[in-house]
Amino acid sequence: MSRNVGSYSTSDLSRKSGDIIAEALRHPVTITQRNKPRLVLLNIDDYERLMRQADARTVGTLGTMPRELFEEFEAAVDAYAETDEASR
Template identity: 40%
Template sequence: MTTSFLSSRDFNRDPARAKRAAKNGPVFVTERSKPSLVVLSIEDYEKLAGQNRSLADVLTAPEDLDFEFDAARAMPGFKAADLD
C-alpha cells in the first residue's frame, strides 16, 4: 500500500489521477502543504468503517475471516473489567 499526496490545485485539475492513485492506497489532498482530505478506494473505506454485518453474518462466515470487535463502540457505556 502506498500513500500519495496531491495539492488541492492538482486534485481540481485532474481528479482521475487521485482515483487511479487511490487503488494503491490513500491519497492525501493538501492545502498549503497541510492535509485537508483523503481519497480512499471503497475497499479501504469499508475496512475502516466496518461493513455493518449482523451477528449471524459473522458467525456463519468462513473460518479465515479476521476482524476486531470493539465492545465500547458496539455498546455505548460499556466498561471493560480491570483484571490487573
Template identity: 45%
Template sequence: MTTFPSSDWTRKSGDIFEAARRGPVTITQRKRPAFVVMTVDEFERLKARDTRRHYTIDSLPDEFFAKAEAEIERMKREGDE
C-alpha cells in the same frame, strides 16, 4: 501514501483516482493534510475494524459507569493525600 495539493483536484482528478485505487491519497491545503481519498472497499475495511462505541451518560452500560465511578473515587483519594 500519495499526496496531492488541493489545486490538483480539478486538473489531475484522474491521477488522484488512479492513485486512490492503489491506496489512500492525502489531499493537502496550504501544505497541510486536509482530506483522504480512498476506495469504498478500503473505507469499509477501516470501518469494520473500528470497535469504538459512544454513549451518553444515560446509555452508558453499568460496567463502564462503575469503572468511571471507581476511577473518580481513586482520583479524589489521591487529591486528598
C-alpha cells in the same frame, strides 16, 4: 517543493483528478490545502474495512480513561496548543 508520494494539493485535484482517482484506487491519497493535509481519498474496500473496525470500538470518556493514559493525552494536547500558538 518536494511532495510525498500519494499527496496532492487541492490545485492538483482539479487538474489531475483522473490520475489521482486512479492512484486512490490502489492506496490512500492525501489532499493538502496550504501545505496542510485536509482530506484522504481511499478506495471503498479500505473505507468499509475502517468502518467495520470503528464499529468494534467501545466509547469511553475522560472520566473512565486510565490515569496514565489521561496524563499522556493531556501532555499531547498541551504540546499541540503550544505549537499552535507559536505558529501564529
